[in-house]
Amino acid sequence: MAEPGDALRRTSLYETHVAAGAKMVPFAGFEMPVQYTGVIEEHHAVRQAAGLFDVSHMGEFEARGPGAAAFLRRLVTNDVSRLEVGRVMYCTMCREDGGIIDDLTVYRLADERYMAVVNASNIGKDWAWMAARKGAGVEFRDVSSETGLLALQGPRAEAVLAGLLPGGGDLGAIPYYGAQERTWQGKRVLVSRTGYTGEDGFELYCGAPDAPALWEALMARGGGEGLKPCGLGARDTLRTEMKFALYGNDIDEATNPLEAGLGWVVKFQAGEFIGREALLGIKERGLSRKLVGFEMVDRGIPRHGAPILAGGRNAGVVTSGTMSPTLGKAIGIGYVPLTHAAEGCEIAVEIRDKARAARVVETPFYRREKA
Amino acid sequence: MEFPKHLKYSREHEWVKVEGNVAQVGITDYAQSELGDVVYVELPEVGTDVEANNTFGVVESVKAVSDLFAPVTGSIAEVNPQLEEEPELVNSDPYEDGWMIKIEMNDPSELNDLLDVDEYKTFVEEESK
Structure with missing residues (x-):
């Protein structure tokens, strides 16, 4: 976790963003772009065409060797x-008591080679936790600062990327939650069909020094497809419409994956993992609260930390909320x-000392039309 | 960035247009551009008393909630009804269709505490350094 007073770090794309x-x-x-032209315009670009995000601040750890899988x-x-x-x-990493240390994606890049991609805010904490538990036969490396990461998201993402890669890049061969290496200008790029927006799209891992050229090339190719550079503001509204959890907002060490609606990434039957006993106990005793999505009925935008009332009593807390650009409604996520x-x-949300009516709804709030 | 000459300005980035004893109030072009896309405005009811330098409402962008401060003391004579449905007017037309409230002033001499256009420009330059 960054301490106040620490110098802010910059990704290799800093100059590109400022320009x-x-x-x-x-x-x-990190010093990151929150917006280029406007959050709402960027949000719509991703839903309707394509958007390009710098997410190089994310952390990447590589585990290699015969012990990597077990580790x-x-x-x-x-x-x-x-x-x-x-x-x-997609995974959560938990403490012994089931509290979430981080949510992350794990890639299997080769037989005995894995990559864990973690939240930028948790790089130091995760590294300490994981490295201390490294067993024999594992080489474990933090490659965060040498790795550049661009997210190309939206219905036109595939067309944009295909226009850049030799022979179209054979992107049809990369399934959802699949990742394969491709070559661009003699550089290796890991093309991963993943994202945090609810649209089709890719996350592109490259060497940090190569990221600005890749960004410029994508922007030059993508103009005709409606590609726009997007900041963290749109990334947040897009993920909120999908009810994708944001670490530090919706989940943290005081929450567990079962109540956070992430039970689908907890596999009890598949051997030992840290937190298994505690989570089994929680499952057997039953949950006391659940992370849900809601829409405001009264006027007002629910914000992180606002109290949720149920039957007139203080009953929970808003973890994320925004005015949804796609739905044109105020939406929120919270524990009830x-x-x-x-x-x-x-339910009701207390905003500026006033209880305002809201209703629990089905999530995700937004669903894209499948092609 | 627009800074109309005929307006008075507060250090909280509100503008004031005086018509007789009534002060029309909105936020400045600089303020709206700092906020980004405005998605919600909450204003007081007509008849509410407001006090100079105290909050009278909020303006929210996608990411942030900002208080609105009354530049003068008085009672709310009118609020802009369009902002409930079209808060984006604060971005597109901050000095005209994006106005927020009209205050029936108790003490028009409070206007002397506000900035004129040149003072406000200097204030913004200092603040954005």
Whole structure:
């Protein structure tokens, strides 16, 4: 975690962002673009055409060797021992008591070579936790600062990327949550069909020094497809419409994956992992609260930290909320008691000392039309 | 960036247009551009008393909630009804269609505490350094 007073770090794309007129803000210890032309315009570009994000601040750790699979299996809740080469798995990493240390994706890049991609705000904490639990036969490296990461997202993402890669890049061969290496200008780029927006798209891992040229090339190719550079503001509204958890907002060490709606990445039947006993206990005793999505009925935008009332009593807390650009409604995510977690339940959010009516709704709030 | 000459300005980035005893209030072009896309405005009811330098409402962009401060003391004579449905007017037309409230002033001499256009320009330059 970055401490106040620490110098802000910059990604290799800093100069590119500033030259493009981005508004830079501190985020997770980095100086990052929050927007270029406007959050709403960038949001719509991703839903309707394509958007390009610099997410090089994310952390990447590589685990290699005969012990790598067992090492990672013990650390995360999902069954990475079943991960095939060229595939990606979303996971949580928990403490012994089931509290979430981080949410991450794990890539199997080769037989005995894995990559864990973690939140920028958690790089130091995760590294300390994981490195201390490294067993024999594992070479474990933090490659965060040498890795550049661009997210190309939206219905036109594939067309943009195909226009850049030799022979179209054979992108049809990369399934959802799959990742394969491609060559661009003699450089290796890991093309991963993943993202944080709810649209089709790719995350492109490259060497940090190569990221600005890749960015410029994508922007030059993508103009005709409606590609726009996008900042963290749009990344947040897009992920909120999908109810994708944001670490530090919706999940943290005081929450567990079961109540956060991430039970689908907790695989109890697949051997030992840290937090398994505690999470089994929580499952057997039953949850006390659940992370749900809701829409405002009264006027007002729910914000992180606002109290949620159920039956007039203080019952939970808003973890994320925004005015949804796609739906044109104020939406939120928060923890509520199980008694008020079903779709249609009426709750209230306290905004500026006033209880305002809201209703629990089905999530994700937004669903793209499948091609 | 627009800084109309005929307006008075507060250090909280509100503009004031005086018509007789009534002060029309909105936020400046600089303020709206700093905020980004405005998605929600909450204003007081007509008849509410407001006090100079105290909050009278909020303006929210996608990411941030900002308080609105009354530049003068008085009671709310009118609020802009269009902002409920079209808060984006604050971005597109901050000095005309994006106006927020009209205050029936108790003490028009409070206007002397506000900045004129040149003073406000200097204030913004200092603040954005």
